[in-house]
Amino acid sequence: MSGEWVTRPAVIGAGTMGMGIAEVLATAGYPVSVWEKSPPVLERARAQLEKRLVARVAKGRLSNEEARAITKRIQPVQRFEELAECELVIEAIVEQLEAKQSLFAQLDELVAPTAILASNTSSLSITSLAGSTKRPERVLGIHFFNPAPLMPLVEVVRGAETAQPLVERVCAWLAGMGKEPVQVADGPGFLVNRVARSFHTEAVRMVAHKLARKEQVDRILEGAGFKMGPFALQDLIGIDVNFAASVSVYEGTFHEARFRPHYQQRQMVERKALGRKTGKGHYRYEG
Structure with a gap:
């Protein structure tokens, strides 16, 4: 694993981006907790993941054992409260500010004060999301691009109060997984x-x-x-x-x-x- 400070990350939302991010983390060796409020969405996402892994095996990019290990590491959780022990939570839900703010407020009450809250938003204000918590210095954007397993670029977005050492730590962690992180300031649409x-x-x-x-x-x-x-x-x-x-x-x-x-x-x-x-x-x- 490429970051000792993270042992069990979590992803919230099992849509295209959420499950893609979970695949990235699982491929890097992390057991990933995935919470999705809609069982049909989660079931469809897991079926699509298995289809992608089968294709990668067929092309010789993965062994059968590696594909099975990736699938096993992605662990859906039944209750939101099961995320309490996660050191890093990456949100990938619907692109609506109010919905994300509500989720961040709930996470702020659930996880440890030292946990990091991140959003995969492509354009919404990280500063606004951080304002829904009591830990704005530990909130940032980790914006993967679609398809997350294949696209190397990741925008690491610094909110108005995000601690710079945290941004640098996350960038190093992403680089250790083979991604190409770029630091950007919080602003409409970020960079890309x-x-x-x-x-x-x-x-x-x-x-x-x-x-x-x-x-x-x-x-x-x-x-x-x-x-x-x-x-x-x-x-x-x-x-x-x-x-x-x-x-x-x-x-x-x-x-x-x-x-x-x-x-x-x-x-x-x-x-x-x-x-x-x-x-x-x-x-x-x-x-």
């Missing part, structure tokens, strides 16, 4: 999502104004060296997640015009065209 707003929303505007088709935009940008065009990437991330980040940055900058989301993004969320996870988004997906 702040820059990415133009990549996504300007592409939507161009298509809405009939300057190009979605397929053309994706093909041209991929030809220019991007691994994925904006529309294919939005479908992978989730249209709802991407729209929430756009709204968060827009509101966090006091409605700065250049960050204004496009109404078509909201319409896609309203009709559940969320990308790969619903089988339709900017493109359609089978299976």
Whole structure:
């Protein structure tokens, strides 16, 4: 293991990001407690995890024994109170500030005063989350990117009162697991999502104004060296997640015009065209 100060981390939320983070930690050798309030979500997440591990075994990237060990280390907990002994809790629930603040307030009363509370939020204020606790110096952002097991970059976000030695310790811990942590200050969208707003929303505007088709935009940008065009990437991330980040940055900058989301993004969320996870988004997906 790469961090002696952590022996049993926890992840709250078993969606795409939550289970992906749990997989990262389990692969590094940690027994991971996972709490998810929805049993169907947890069951689906575990099935998807097993499918991913089978694929990695088939490609020779894991042995059968390693895959079984990873699965065994990810341990769902039935009661929220079972997280009390965890030294590090990473929250990966819905991207809504009020929901996260409520969760952090509950965790603050549950875990030890020395425990670290982290959020995987992609754009919400870490300072606001820390303000829901009595330990703002021990609250920070640990923002993994999707898919967490494959993407090396992790933003380590320092809130207004986060202790700098804690930030450095977390960065060293992530680096020990093979990740590439980057320290960023708390601000709307942090670093990556702040820059990415133009990549996504300007592409939507161009298509809405009939300057190009979605397929053309994706093909041209991929030809220019991007691994994925904006529309294919939005479908992978989730249209709802991407729209929430756009709204968060827009509101966090006091409605700065250049960050204004496009109404078509909201319409896609309203009709559940969320990308790969619903089988339709900017493109359609089978299976």
